[in-house]
Amino acid sequence: MNKPVTVYPVIRDGLLPNPGIGFTAAPRLMGEPERIYDNSGVEHAKYKFSADSVTFNHPDSKVSFLSVRWKDAEPAKGDYCWERIEEKLNQARSIGCSAIVRCSPYALNEEDDIPDWFRAAYPEKPGFPFWRVDPNTTPYAEYWAEFIRAFAARFDGHPVISSVDLAIVGAWGEGGGTEYMREEAIARVADAYLDGFKLTPLQALLHDPVSMRILTDRKAKVGFRVDCLGDMGGFHGEKWSHMTDFYPQNIQNFGMGDAWEKAPVVFEACWHMNDWYVHGWDIDYIIAESLKWHISSFNNKGTVVPEPWRDKVERWLNRMGYRFELRKLTYDSEVRSGGELRIAGLWANVGVAPMYNRYPLVVRLAGNGLTHVFLCKEDPREWLPDQDIWWQESYTVPDHLPEGAYRLEIGIVTGVEEIGNVRLAIEGMEDGYYPMGTVWIGGAQ
Secondary structure: OOEEEEEOOOOOOOOOOOOEEOOOOHHHHHHOOOEOOOOOOOOOOOOOOOOOOOOOOOOOOOOEEEEEEHHHHHOOOOEOOOOHHHHHHHHHOHHHHEEEEEEEOOOHHHOOOOHHHHHHHHHOOOOOOOOOOOOOOOOHHHHHHHHHHHHHHHOOOOOOOOEEEEEEOHHHHHOOOHHOOOOHHHHHHHHHHHHOOOOOOOOEEEHHHHHHHHHHHHHOOOOEEEEEEEOOOOOOOHHHHHHHOOOOHHHHHOOOOOHOOOOOOOEEEEOHHHHHHHHHHHHHHHHHHHHOOOEEEEEOOOOOOOHHHHHHHHHOOOOOOOOOOEEEEEEEEEEEEEOOOEEEEEEEEOOOOOOOOOOOOEEEEEEEEEEEEEEOOOOOOHOOOOOOEEEEEEOOOOOOOEEEEEEEEEEOOOOOOOOOOOOOOOOOOOOOOEEEEEEEEEEEO
């Protein structure tokens, strides 16, 4: 019976919020805020990126950032309290977001100290400004690695977590002073992450050559994060900036130029985008560099996007991370029960990065009061940018499907109802799936 039909889906322009990519969510700008203020307290007129947006002065998002303090997650040595992480993951889920997660060893304020049980044993604080405990003269590396192993054992593969920051040392886990740690201490912490997280992607701070060498020597699937994207001279004027004097050189010097192929590249704003605008920094240059470095997501710290940059930001988002177009699909329009349904399609990833999470591609037959799902062998995580992706599979139609017409649908599923399925850059999404046409299932031979 096999009568092939070919369809050419209509390619869609515009924003596609998807899990793991884009601007991180800005909950304070969601809903119906009465007034909108920037990070300096200046009021801004309200605007939206699209008519159906739920966020003002900021794009909608399907990814959030959450951080949990070590002292809260391990209040007594070896006694782990995961409720705070679960609570924050549920908050992310409730607004339809996946989450980038960082466990922070400490920060600079007294209330953000190391756990009380650790402080009681080691009351002396080092003079180095970004350490609250000396990682070389205390069991810091041992204790922190033990915590990370327990964290990974509990949360590796969690359906809401899109990736985890590999935090070694320093305030907020941002790496300050990593270069002064003993190499074996760095390796101990890094090994805890690499051995523990086998399913959830990791990204490490692009900070120093030693920690990066430890990761690359293990041929680990680890991306990188940078915490000062956009700096065009905010620290030392024209003499030095992160964008021209640190990031481009060290992506290559640290051997991380190809890291994006296997794990995420995650950026955080230096100060805020509004500061970039006030200082007159070149947004086109910043965007172009980030895309060249294969950005997946950008933490704008929940603050406003300057409205004059709205169109530029939208174009940026349409390249950030993955963006899947299905350009052609051929399928058998008539199949007998027990026979083979053949499908072939031409895909393109027009973003700058892969999809790193295990979200399977599925084909569904829906009709006659039932739905049957075929799990595809094709893995969307392998769809790299700038490559033609030819997909070809066949599926055995179950004998129990009654004769009749069925709608053929495709989708990439997250498994989390609140987050929903991955949105493709084609028209026609219905309840998370894309109808492609009709298949007639005939009686068994």
